[in-house]
Amino acid sequence: MKDQSNINVVTAQEFCVNEPDYQIHVNEQGEFRQLKQNCSAGEDNHTDQTLINEMMARKLFDNVNVLDLGCAGAGLILDLAKHPATNVCIGLDGSPGVFKHPNWHVQEHRQVLRFANLVEKFDILEHDVNQELSPITVKFDYITCYEVIEHFRQDQLDTFFTNVKNHLKDDGIFFGSIALFSDIRDENGWCPHQPQYNPNSRQYELHKTVFETQDPWDEILSKYFKVIDHPWSIKMRNHHNSYYFACEQK
Numbered sequence: 001m002k003d004q005s006n007i008n009v010v011t012a013q014e015f016c017v018n019e020p021d022y023q024i025h026v027n028e029q030g031e032f033r034q035l036k037q038n039c040s041a042g043e044d045n046h047t048d049q050t051l052i053n054e055m056m057a058r059k060l061f062d063n064v065n066v067l068d069l070g071c072a073g074a075g076l077i078l079d080l081a082k083h084p085a086t087n088v089c090i091g092l093d094g095s096p097g098v099f100k101h102p103n104w105h106v107q108e109h110r111q112v113l114r115f116a117n118l119v120e121k122f123d124i125l126e127h128d129v130n131q132e133l134s135p136i137t138v139k140f141d142y143i144t145c146y147e148v149i150e151h152f153r154q155d156q157l158d159t160f161f162t163n164v165k166n167h168l169k170d171d172g173i174f175f176g177s178i179a180l181f182s183d184i185r186d187e188n189g190w191c192p193h194q195p196q197y198n199p200n201s202r203q204y205e206l207h208k209t210v211f212e213t214q215d216p217w218d219e220i221l222s223k224y225f226k227v228i229d230h231p232w233s234i235k236m237r238n239h240h241n242s243y244y245f246a247c248e249q250k
Contacts, residue, residue, distance in 0.1 A: 001081050004111040006129050007088060007138060011122035014115035016094040020204040021151055024185060025097040032096070036196070037189035040206055042097030044147065045073025051234040052076075055142055056085045058231070063087035065140040067124070067167060069176075070148030073101035074113050076236070077144075081112050088138055090124060092116045118148070119156035122163055139169040145176035146236060149217075150183075150207045157209070161224040168249055174225060175232075175246035177239060178217055183207040214243040226250050 016022045021040050027033050035042070056064065062085045068077035071091030081089035094117040098104050104113055116122040125135040143164055152160055164174055184192060187201040211217060221227050225247035235244045 001108055001112065002087070004088060006127045007090065007111070008125045008127060008135070009090070009092065009114040009116055009122060010125060011116040011120060013117040013120045014094065015096060016117045016119070020206055021095045021097065024189065024204040024206070025095065032099070035189035037185075037194070038100060039185055039189045040097050041070070041072040041093055041095035042100040045075045045101055045103070046146065046237050047075035047079045048234050048236050049079065051232055051236055052080055052083060054232050054234065056083060059085065059141060064142070065089070065138060067092070067140040067143045069118055069143065069145040069164070070151075071113065072098060074098070074103045074109070077112060078103060078109060088126070088140070090114060092118060092122070094118055118163065119152050119160050121159060124167060138167065139172070140167050141169055141172050143168055143172065143174045145174070147177055147179050147239070147242065150179045150209055153208045157220060165224055165249070170249055173231065173246060173248060175230065177235070177237065177242040177244045179207060179239065179242050180210065180212055180214070181207070181241050182210050214245070217243055217245065221245060221247055
């Protein structure tokens with residue numbers, strides 16, 4: 001993979017310690033909990049080569065920068081980092097569930113995979129290798145975000161979308177999917193529709209902002225971006241009850 005040792009992620013909070021996506025994976029003593037039904041960042045490791053090819057074909061030049069927010073197992077961003085047309089590729093996640101994926105335990109991946117609580121301000125900075133110039137904010141051609149935004153409270157969305165705006169190039173595209181359904185888990189990770197679910201155990205509400213249609217999300221997104229038609233033939237994960245969105249800078 002390409003050398004990204006001069007790229008630094010600056011954030012006051014690497015993990016979302018006060019959120020269910022953290023607490024379901026870690027007990028009060030800070031030890032990992034072994035869930036009988038893995039969930040959230042602990043189970044997602046999707047990627048799609050056709051999607052990557054379409055992304056690269058849209059750009060008429062090399063050195064494409066890509067940021068994946070809530071990258072979980074990081075299959076997509078790691079495959080993008082291997083593509084000859086990409087330059088800076090960063091995957092951010094704030095859930096300890098990512099450690100359940102072997103990708104996060106590979107030494108050469110550490111320059112790609114970084115930690116950040118996505119609803120706290122973060123900056124991705126490129127440092128001058130000769131240390132003669134001040135660091136600059138890295139801008140990305142593509143920012144991806146699959147099945148993540150619904151995990152935030154509505155009062156957290158402004159900080160999240162501001163982070164996206166601050167790192168998206170003027171001609172960049174921000175895209176991904178937003179679940180239009182709730183996700184509640186018991187202490188073992190089971191959903192209410194599963195026979196093993198225990199309603200008397202501690203409950204973890206993973207999806208905190210849920211709308212049944214895309215319209216409220218378009219209204220929210222349009223405050224920050226220009227909402228456009230989804231540009232790809234591939235809808236990664238292919239959830240029939242998720243909104244596959246795409247946005248550009250206004």
